[in-house]
Amino acid sequence: MAQTLFLLPGDGIGTEIMAEVEKLIAWTNAQGLTDFSTDRGLVGGCAYDAYGEAISEDDMAKALAADAVIFGAVGGPKWDKVPYEKRPEAGLLRLRKDLQLFANLRPAICYPALADASALKREIVEGLDILIVRELTGGVYFGEPKEITDLGNGQKRAVDTQVYETYEIDRICRVAFDLARTRGKKVHSADKKNVMKSGVLWDEVAHAVAADYADVKFEHILADNCAMQLVRNPKQFDVIVTDNLFGDILSDAAAMLTGSLGMLPSASLGAPDKATGKRKALYEPVHGSAPDIAGKGIANPIAMLASFARALRYSFGMVELANRLEAAIAGVLGEGLRTGDIAQDNRKTIGTEEMGAAILRKLAA
Ligand code: IPM
Ligand code: MG
Numbered sequence: 001m002a003q004t005l006f007l008l009p010g011d012g013i014g015t016e017i018m019a020e021v022e023k024l025i026a027w028t029n030a031q032g033l034t035d036f037s038t039d040r041g042l043v044g045g046c047a048y049d050a051y052g053e054a055i056s057e058d059d060m061a062k063a064l065a066a067d068a069v070i071f072g073a074v075g076g077p078k079w080d081k082v083p084y085e086k087r088p089e090a091g092l093l094r095l096r097k098d099l100q101l102f103a104n105l106r107p108a109i110c111y112p113a114l115a116d117a118s119a120l121k122r123e124i125v126e127g128l129d130i131l132i133v134r135e136l137t138g139g140v141y142f143g144e145p146k147e148i149t150d151l152g153n154g155q156k157r158a159v160d161t162q163v164y165e166t167y168e169i170d171r172i173c174r175v176a177f178d179l180a181r182t183r184g185k186k187v188h189s190a191d192k193k194n195v196m197k198s199g200v201l202w203d204e205v206a207h208a209v210a211a212d213y214a215d216v217k218f219e220h221i222l223a224d225n226c227a228m229q230l231v232r233n234p235k236q237f238d239v240i241v242t243d244n245l246f247g248d249i250l251s252d253a254a255a256m257l258t259g260s261l262g263m264l265p266s267a268s269l270g271a272p273d274k275a276t277g278k279r280k281a282l283y284e285p286v287h288g289s290a291p292d293i294a295g296k297g298i299a300n301p302i303a304m305l306a307s308f309a310r311a312l313r314y315s316f317g318m319v320e321l322a323n324r325l326e327a328a329i330a331g332v333l334g335e336g337l338r339t340g341d342i343a344q345d346n347r348k349t350i351g352t353e354e355m356g357a358a359i360l361r362k363l364a365a
Helices: 014-030 045-051 057-065 088-098 112-117 166-181 197-210 223-232 244-257 302-314 319-334 352-364
Strands: 003-010 036-040 068-073 103-109 129-135 143-150 156-161 186-191 217-222 239-242 265-269 281-285
Touching (some): 003 014, 003 057, 003 088, 014 036, 014 302, 045 088, 068 088, 068 302, 103 166, 103 244, 129 166, 129 244, 166 197, 186 223, 186 244, 223 239, 223 244, 239 244, 265 302, 281 302, 302 319, 319 352
Parallel strands (some): 003 036, 003 068, 068 281, 129 239
Antiparallel strands (some): 103 129, 265 281
8 A cells, every 4th residue: 555645845945845855756656666645735824825824624634644744844024924823833833743743853964075065164074973852842832821911011921831741851862862872872961950940850851761771871961052062063962852942943053064954854753653653754854945045946955855765764664765865865965966055166056956856866876
């Protein structure tokens, strides 16, 4: 039986980069390497324009039923004034929450061919391979109350609530330690236990989990220091586990170390189903919808294609095909092919479709 992919290209460059994934799927299906059936939905500003919501109930149901969701990007200045609950980002947040995708894996890998595209010196980033494990369904993103109240005296009061329970910290830390075992065997847990009660609990639970993983080195780090260390000496890190908000910020910093936000994939995973062992999953590039370059055909499709490679690996166990796809990406970069965001030495750059086609050619070779 065909495996189902639900494609949500979203806004801005989302549609352009998703088109390259669709070409890839058409090819792997035609080769008999996969048997994917795909459906497409709307999320973000385009969904608001069509339905008045950041994602429709119908598309939510399809996302819940699919074997994996492949997500592009959402948002843009066009929707700056839509009501808060209907803003493009609300579609993504609802997907994360309703699919219970609590574990967000954000690798920051420096492709050797790109070490000079980083704002940091080559020796600081060359060979970099960090994994940020971000908690994705809790914390200040979803805590209640979350409101602005009018105090009636010309003042307003805004509240967001940072809240974590033991089980939420425990399960994300276990994901981080399990993954650390498959790589550098080191976990840093980042929080602000020096000012936040949620940080105190976070650290307590992280230490308790660490005790179950004697083979993995564990260190606590304050989140602000973590940000500083990421730009000072990023290669000291292997896996960093942190909450939703710190993870949002630290992963942007880590991503930029690698030369381009346009390169990095991410996977958001739920807990394995008790009966089938299957996880709900959504794969998306770390970068956003880049409205400034949308529609020009110049966006870098690599993060999107690399996100699809993660889907092959984590959701479908197609490790060999995932490796081949990642090798094809590294291969075209090694040959010097560049989109504008990773351009070097005034060399000629290529567009989204050319980059997608070059990767597909490499894969087929
Ligand atoms: C991310 C993004 C989202 C977040 C936005 C689009 C809601 O910045 O995935 O990092 O804050 O989580
Ligand atoms: Mg972010």
